[in-house]
Amino acid sequence: MRSEMRWMLVWVAVMLTGGGVWGADGKKGKPNVLFIAVDDLNDWIGVLGGHPQTLTPNIDRLAKRGVIFTNAHCAAPACNPSRAALMTGVPPYRSGVYLNPQPWRAAMPKAVTIPQHFRAHGYKAIGSGKIYHGAYPDAASWNRYFPSLKRQSPGGYAVKKKKPFNGIARTRHFDWGPTEAKTEEMSDAKVAEWVVNELGKDHKKPFFLACGIYRPHLPWYAPKAYFDKFPLSSIRLPKVLKGDLGDVPAAGRKMAKPGGDHAKVVKHGQWKRAVQGYLASIHFADAMVGRVLKALEGSKYAENTIVVLWTDHGWHLGEKEHWRKFALWERATKTPMVWVVPKGLSAALKGGTVVGGKCGEAVSLMDIYPTLIELCGLKKRGNIAGESLVGLLGEPTKRTDRVAITTHGKGNHAVRDRRYRYIRYAGGGSELYDLDKDPNEWVNLSGKKGYGEIEKRLRGRLPKAEAENAAFDRGKNRNKSKRKGSGNGKKKGGVK
Numbered sequence: 001m002r003s004e005m006r007w008m009l010v011w012v013a014v015m016l017t018g019g020g021v022w023g024a025d026g027k028k029g030k031p032n033v034l035f036i037a038v039d040d041l042n043d044w045i046g047v048l049g050g051h052p053q054t055l056t057p058n059i060d061r062l063a064k065r066g067v068i069f070t071n072a073h074c075a076a077p078a079c080n081p082s083r084a085a086l087m088t089g090v091p092p093y094r095s096g097v098y099l100n101p102q103p104w105r106a107a108m109p110k111a112v113t114i115p116q117h118f119r120a121h122g123y124k125a126i127g128s129g130k131i132y133h134g135a136y137p138d139a140a141s142w143n144r145y146f147p148s149l150k151r152q153s154p155g156g157y158a159v160k161k162k163k164p165f166n167g168i169a170r171t172r173h174f175d176w177g178p179t180e181a182k183t184e185e186m187s188d189a190k191v192a193e194w195v196v197n198e199l200g201k202d203h204k205k206p207f208f209l210a211c212g213i214y215r216p217h218l219p220w221y222a223p224k225a226y227f228d229k230f231p232l233s234s235i236r237l238p239k240v241l242k243g244d245l246g247d248v249p250a251a252g253r254k255m256a257k258p259g260g261d262h263a264k265v266v267k268h269g270q271w272k273r274a275v276q277g278y279l280a281s282i283h284f285a286d287a288m289v290g291r292v293l294k295a296l297e298g299s300k301y302a303e304n305t306i307v308v309l310w311t312d313h314g315w316h317l318g319e320k321e322h323w324r325k326f327a328l329w330e331r332a333t334k335t336p337m338v339w340v341v342p343k344g345l346s347a348a349l350k351g352g353t354v355v356g357g358k359c360g361e362a363v364s365l366m367d368i369y370p371t372l373i374e375l376c377g378l379k380k381r382g383n384i385a386g387e388s389l390v391g392l393l394g395e396p397t398k399r400t401d402r403v404a405i406t407t408h409g410k411g412n413h414a415v416r417d418r419r420y421r422y423i424r425y426a427g428g429g430s431e432l433y434d435l436d437k438d439p440n441e442w443v444n445l446s447g448k449k450g451y452g453e454i455e456k457r458l459r460g461r462l463p464k465a466e467a468e469n470a471a472f473d474r475g476k477n478r479n480k481s482k483r484k485g486s487g488n489g490k491k492k493g494g495v496k
Contacts, residue, residue: 029470030206030376031342033116034296036286037210038336039130039217040325042314044278045286045336051275053236055177055229055283058290059338062309066340067357067396069389073404073416074313074365077325077332079440080104081132083363084311087113087132087141089384090367092407093463096470099409105469110380114369118208126198127210127247128154128366129191130217137474146194152212154194156187159221163338166270174261174323176220176270176277178227183287186223187392188213192288203301211292215285216315218324222276222284231281235272236317239440244263244320246442249429255328255408256363259322261300265323275317306375307340310365312318319440326422328414329441330433333406335365339393347377349394357396362416363389403461410466415458420444430455 043050045058047068051366075085081092088095096109097104105111115125128146130153132138139149147154157179166179183189195211216223245253249367250441261384267270272279296302314334318320325332331343366386373380374388399418406414421441423431432446432455445451 005473019114030121030303032203032206033118033208033372033376034132034288034305034307035127035290036207036208036292036307036309037129037131037212038289038309038311039212039442040212040313040315041216041285041311041336042331043281043334043336044282048336051236051238051279052315053230054279056286058286058293059309059336062289062307062340063338064356066307066338067354067359067393069337069359069361069363069392069418071360072310072335072337072363072365072420073333073337073406073414075104077313077327077406077408079111079312080136084108084133084136085385086137086310086312086365086368087115087430089114089366089381089386091366091385091405091463092412093405093413093466094385095465096410098407098469099131099472101135101246101297101473102132102470104137104337104470105136113141114199114372115208115210116133117369117373117381118376119143120204121376122184123208124203124205124212126209127208128194129150129188129210130214131210131212134389139431146191153187153214156190157181157185157221159219165221166268166273168264168268168270171264173218175218176281178220178224178273178280181223182221183225183284186284188215188288189284189291192291195292199299199301211287211289213285215288216278216281220274220281222277222280226280226284226287227276229283230276232272232276235275235279237271237275239438240321241442242490244442248320248431249427251425251427251429252328252414252431255326255412256320256322261323262318262321265318271318276314278317279313284388288418303342304344306345306372307338308368308372308390309336309338310368311335311337312365326408328406328408328412330416330421330435330439333404333414333416333457337365337368338361339371339389341375348392352394354393354396355391359396360397360418361392361400362402362404362418364393403458405461405463407452407463410469411460415450415461417458420454420458420477421456424459424462432458 044054045056047063074082076082076092080100081097092098119125126144166174245297313325313334316331319331367389370386370388374390402418416423421433429446430446433441
């Protein structure tokens with residue numbers, strides 16, 4: 001309550017000084033940007049209600065200060081293509097970066113990233129943690145980065161146990177369990193601390209400050225205190241339907257890989273422990289976000305900093321017999337996205353700054369780039385995809401005809417509007433779901449009587465042209481199964 005009152009007093013003060021936004025140098029000028037990315041977080045946050053037991057008080061509090069988009073979706077359900085698309089404004093079907101082991105900068109050598117665009121307009125771009133996919137950081141984006149321009153992770157507590165905690169052999173990072181680490185030993189804690197310190201410094205230029213939180217990315221390791229919040233005996237599993245894949249085309253079943261992760265989890269009796277690990281990792285990530293937000297609130301930049309929090313894609317925990325992302329269903333594409341805009345920018349929002357607003361329109365992570373450009377008064381870039389969210393930030397209940405497009409491999413797309421999801425696969429077959437009536441996507445309506453016009457309308461929003469696959473990285477991030485199973489094009493360089 002005190003924190004919210006403080007923000008209200010700050011906004012009143014700004015309006016009394018003329019309604020402008022104060023720059024980093026104490027004069028009216030450009031607002032700062034705090035750019036918070038959380039890895040692999042689906043809608044299991046309190047304000048979205050994705051799971052009844054989740055604990056995310058800090059993200060929920062942030063959402064109450066601004067607008068949360070309850071129907072936001074990624075450009076691709078995998079770390080590298082999602083982040084590359086968001087940061088460059090170039091979607092996968094234009095870049096050819098469809099999958100994780102495709103170096104995005106090699107495919108788009110001339111692309112101007114969000115922080116590069118800010119630097120070109122007098123901003124200082126700094127950050128720490130996972131903003132780009134781990135294998136492909138981008139030194140050209142930043143003035144400074146912690147721990148270095150070539151490495152995003154500062155490193156942290158290393159689990160010394162040789163065998164996986166969950167007992168599933170050959171699971172690589174597909175593991176979960178509490179550790180004896182102290183919170184301060186974790187990589188995300190070091191990232192948060194660095195960002196906190198930056199918020200306490202004097203910055204002569206307006207800043208674009210990025211904070212990339214790795215959890216809840218696998219493995220789900222966190223200090224024991226975070227696991228203790230979720231007793232195993234109380235864990236509630238996601239809602240699933242037996243035989244759910246029965247009406248899914250062969251290409252969709254292939255993406256789900258029901259005989260893979262899900263079969264292993266069930267065989268080893270690890271479903272509840274996995275959910276516990278995910279919830280614990282989310283709670284840990286939220287605590288790190290809370291540290292950063294507290295520092296912002298106590299800094300001199302509180303009233304002139306735009307905050308945007310996003311996650312790179314969703315996550316399955318057994319729904320449709322699927323785990324991880326790498327699919328085109330709601331669980332894999334839906335992401336939390338929160339915006340808090342200082343009161344001094346109310347003119348830019350047209351309808352005024354909204355506190356505690358929720359927007360149900362279909363929006364994309366691709367919309368972040370043009371929104372930041374408009375809010376900060378930067379020169380527009382005509383070659384980026386996405387549509388500014390400024391109108392919806394000022395009027396969250398406004399109805400539009402927007403759709404969000406998600407791509408997983410060449411020729412595989414999902415189109416999401418306010419109510420429906422349409423999926424078309426390169427190998428043939430399609431799916432249609434009415435999310436108002438069927439939020440779990442249990443009934444495929446594609447081809448059924450009465451839905452032809454809806455399918456036709458959504459099909460018309462699919463990309464008209466698609467780039468060939470960008471070159472794959474043979475030395476890093478190898479994953480032969482992904483290369484063989486998800487694309488439908490030749491391994492050529494992507495469009496520039």
